[in-house]
Amino acid sequence: MKNGKLMVAPAMLWLSIFFVIPLLIVVAVSFAGRTPYGQIIFEFTTDNYLRFLEPLYLQIFADTLIVAVITTVATIIMGYPLAYFIARLPKKWQQPGLILVMIPFWINFLIRSYAWVIILRTQGVVNTLLMKLGLIDQPLQMLYNDAAVMLGMIYALLPFMVLPIYVSIEQLDLRLLEAASDLGASPLTAFRKITLPLTMPGIAAGTILVFISSLGMFVVPDVMGGAKSALIGNLIQNQFLAARDWPFGSALSIVLAVMSLVLIILYYRALQSQEGGKADAKDVA
Amino acid sequence: MQTKFFMKGCDNKKMEEMIRLQGITKKYGNNLIIPNLDLTIYDGEFLTLLGPSGCGKTTLLRMIAGLDTPTTGKIYLDDEDVTNKPPYKRDVNMVFQHYALFPHMTVEENIKFGLMMKKVPAEEQKERVAQVLYLTQLEEFRNRRPQQMSGGQQQRVAIARALVNNPKVLLLDEPLGALDYQLRKNLQLELKNLQRGLGLTFIYVTHDQEEALTMSDRIVVMNKGVIEQDDDPDTIYHYPNTRFVAKFIGESNFFESDNETLVIRPEKLNLCPEYEDEAAEKTHPEPGYYGTVVDVVFYGTIDKVFIRLDNSNQTVVAYQYFDDVKRWSPDERVGIWWYAKDEVRVTR
Numbered sequence: 155m156k157n158g159k160l161m162v163a164p165a166m167l168w169l170s171i172f173f174v175i176p177l178l179i180v181v182a183v184s185f186a187g188r189t190p191y192g193q194i195i196f197e198f199t200t201d202n203y204l205r206f207l208e209p210l211y212l213q214i215f216a217d218t219l220i221v222a223v224i225t226t227v228a229t230i231i232m233g234y235p236l237a238y239f240i241a242r243l244p245k246k247w248q249q250p251g252l253i254l255v256m257i258p259f260w261i262n263f264l265i266r267s268y269a270w271v272i273i274l275r276t277q278g279v280v281n282t283l284l285m286k287l288g289l290i291d292q293p294l295q296m297l298y299n300d301a302a303v304m305l306g307m308i309y310a311l312l313p314f315m316v317l318p319i320y321v322s323i324e325q326l327d328l329r330l331l332e333a334a335s336d337l338g339a340s341p342l343t344a345f346r347k348i349t350l351p352l353t354m355p356g357i358a359a360g361t362i363l364v365f366i367s368s369l370g371m372f373v374v375p376d377v378m379g380g381a382k383s384a385l386i387g388n389l390i391q392n393q394f395l396a397a398r399d400w401p402f403g404s405a406l407s408i409v410l411a412v413m414s415l416v417l418i419i420l421y422y423r424a425l426q427s428q429e430g431g432k433a434d435a436k437d438v439a
Numbered sequence: 440m441q442t443k444f445f446m447k448g449c450d451n452k453k454m455e456e457m458i459r460l461q462g463i464t465k466k467y468g469n470n471l472i473i474p475n476l477d478l479t480i481y482d483g484e485f486l487t488l489l490g491p492s493g494c495g496k497t498t499l500l501r502m503i504a505g506l507d508t509p510t511t512g513k514i515y516l517d518d519e520d521v522t523n524k525p526p527y528k529r530d531v532n533m534v535f536q537h538y539a540l541f542p543h544m545t546v547e548e549n550i551k552f553g554l555m556m557k558k559v560p561a562e563e564q565k566e567r568v569a570q571v572l573y574l575t576q577l578e579e580f581r582n583r584r585p586q587q588m589s590g591g592q593q594q595r596v597a598i599a600r601a602l603v604n605n606p607k608v609l610l611l612d613e614p615l616g617a618l619d620y621q622l623r624k625n626l627q628l629e630l631k632n633l634q635r636g637l638g639l640t641f642i643y644v645t646h647d648q649e650e651a652l653t654m655s656d657r658i659v660v661m662n663k664g665v666i667e668q669d670d671d672p673d674t675i676y677h678y679p680n681t682r683f684v685a686k687f688i689g690e691s692n693f694f695e696s697d698n699e700t701l702v703i704r705p706e707k708l709n710l711c712p713e714y715e716d717e718a719a720e721k722t723h724p725e726p727g728y729y730g731t732v733v734d735v736v737f738y739g740t741i742d743k744v745f746i747r748l749d750n751s752n753q754t755v756v757a758y759q760y761f762d763d764v765k766r767w768s769p770d771e772r773v774g775i776w777w778y779a780k781d782e783v784r785v786t787r
C-alpha cells in the first residue's frame with residue numbers, strides 16, 4: 155500500500171505542477187482586475203463574470219452552443235455508420251480501417267485547416283474544377299461563412315466520435331442479435347432495441363468528446379470562418395493575445411471549464427443509471 | 440426392435456410431421472461438421488439429441504432456428520421449406536446454451552421481448568409473462584437485470600423467454616445444465632408436463648443421460664455429426680445398435696469374440712461362486728466367464744462389483760442388489776452368467 159502511494163508520487167507531482175497550479179492561477183486571475191494597459195491587479199472582483207452577461211457575449215456564447223450541437227449531431231449521424239462499418243469488417247481489416255480514421259491526426263491541425271482553405275477558396279481546387287467543367291460561371295464563395303466553419307468542425311472532430319462508437323460496437327455480443335432475431339425481431343428492430351441501446355455509452359462518450367472540443371475550438375473559425383464568425387474559443391484567444399485582458403479571458407475559460415465538467419458529470423450519471431440498474435436492486439432484500 | 444413407438448400414450452393420434460431435415464450437410468470452412476443427416480421430428484414430440492461435446496448438436500439446433508444455413512440440404516417446418524427463411528420469420532424459439540439475455544433489460548422485459556415483437560395485446564402479454572415467471576420461479580427477480588443474477592437464475596430466464604412464445608417448436612440447448620439437483624428435477628417435470636399438456640414439440644439437448652431417458656419420447660444419439668441410433672429411450676438403453684451408443688449411455692460390458700461383440704449391461708450380469716453344488720448349478724445358465732473380484736463399491740441401492748476376467752486383462756462390472764443371495768468381497772473367485780435374452784450383439 156505504502157509502496158503504491160510512493161509510485162504514484164511522481165505522477166501526482168507532475169499533475170500538480172503542470173495542471174492544478176496553472177488552473178488555480180487562472181481561477182485567481184479570473185477574479186482580478188487590470189490596468190488599461192493589461193497589467194493584472196490582484197483585487198477581488200466579479201466584474202469579469204458579470205461582463206460575460208452582456209448581450210454581445212451571450213450572443214457569441216449562444217452561437218458557440220449552436221455550432222457545438224450541430225457538430226455533435228452531424229458527427230453522430232456520420233460517425234455511427236462509419237464506426238459500424240469498420241466494426242463489422244473482417245478482423246484483419248478493422249485495424250487498417252481505424253488507422254485510416256486516425257491518419258489526419260498525424261498532420262498538424264493548423265496545416266490541415268489551411269489545406270481546406272486551398273481546396274475551398276475562390277481560386278481553389280473545387281471552384282477551378284467546377285468552372286473548367288462549365289457547371290458554374292462565377293466562383294462559389296465557400297469559405298468564410300458558417301457552413302465552412304461547420305464543415306471544418308465536423309471534419310476535425312469526426313474521429314473523436316468514430317473511435318468510442320467503434321469500441322462499443324466492437325464489444326457488442328453478436329449472439330444477442332441472434333437471440334433477438336430468434337425472438338422475432340427484424341434486423342432493423344434488433345438494431346433499435348439491442349444494438350443502439352447497448353452502444354449508447356459509445357455515443358455518449360463521443361458526444362462528450364466532440365461537444366466539449368467544439369466549445370473550445372478556435373482554429374477552425376479563425377482560419378475557415380474569417381473575421382465574421384467568432385466563437386467563445388476565439389473570444390478567449392483574443393482576450394489573452396490581442397486585447398490583453400487576461401482576467402476576462404480567464405473568467406471565460408472558467409465558465410467553459412465548468413460547463414464541460416457539468417456535462418461530464420451528467421454523462422456518468424446517465425451511464426450509471428443505464429448500466430447498474432442499481433436503483434432496481436432495492437428488491438434484492 | 441425396429442418398430443418405433445415414439446409417442447407413448449398418444450399412439451392413436453395421427454403423427455404429423457413437424458420438422459424434416461433432408462440431406463443436411465454443414466461445413467465450417469473445410470471442416471465437415473455434419474456429413475449427411477436426415478431426421479424427421481413429429482408434432483408434439485419430445486426429441487432429445489444426445490452426443491459428446493462437439494458432435495454438432497448446437498449446430499443442428501442453430502440450423503433449425505435459422506441462425507445458420509446448411510451447406511446443402513433442406514429444412515421443412517410444418518411442410519414449408521424454411522431452409523432460407525431468416526430466424527425472425529420462423530415460428531421456432533431457442534433456449535441458448537449461453538443464455539444470450541439482453542443485459543440492458545430487466546428479467547420481465549427480456550421475457551416480454553418476443554411477445555412485443557409479435558404484437559401480442561398488452562393484457563395477454565402480462566398474463567403469459569406472469570405464467571412463465573411462476574413456472575420458472577422467477578417472480579421475485581422480475582425487476583432485476585441478468586447480470587445481477589446467478590447462472591442458474593439466468594438460465595431460467597432464458598427458458599422463460601423462449602417458452603412464453605408458445606412456438607411450434609422449442610429448441611432447448613442444455614437448458615438445465617446450470618441448475619442444482621432439486622431445481623433441475625422440478626423443472627424437468629414442469630417442462631415435460633408443459634410440453635405434453637400443450638402438445639408442444641421440443642428438441643432438447645442434454646448431457647444428462649438420466650434426463651434424456653426419463654423425459655424423451657425419442658432419443659437421437661449423435662457422433663461426429665452422424666446419427667448413431669434413433670429410437671425410443673427403452674430401445675436405446677436396452678438394445679444399443681453400436682458400441683458407441685452402448686458406451687455413451689449407461690455402463691456396459693463388452694465381451695469380444697471372433698467376429699462380434701456382446702454388450703451386456705452391468706445389472707444383467709449375475710455372479711455365482713466358482714464351485715457350486717449340482718442343485719445350485721442347475722438353477723441358472725452355465726457361467727460364460729470366470730474371474731476374480733477386484734473391488735466392491737457401495738452405491739446406496741447397489742454394490743458395483745468389479746471383476747477381472749481370467750486369461751485377459753479386461754475388467755467387467757456387475758450390479759448386485761442387496762436382496763441378492765450374497766455380498767461379494769475382493770479376491771473371491773466368481774463365475775459370470777447371464778440370460779441369452781439380455782445379450783445385445785453389435786458389429787461396430
Ligand SMILES: Nc1ncnc2c1ncn2[C@@H]1O[C@H](COP(=O)(O)OP(=O)(O)OP(=O)(O)O)[C@@H](O)[C@H]1O
Binds near residue numbers: 490492493496497499
Ligand atoms: N462458427 C463456427 N466456426 C467454425 N467451427 C464451428 C463453428 N461453430 C461450431 N463449430 C465446430 O462445429 C463442431 C460442432 O459444434 P457444436 O457447437 O454443434 O457442438 P455441440 O455438439 O453443441 O457441443 P457441446 O456439447 O460442447 O455444446 C465443433 O467441432 C465446433 O468446433
Ligand SMILES: [Mg+2]
Binds near residue numbers: 497498536
Ligand atoms: Mg452445444
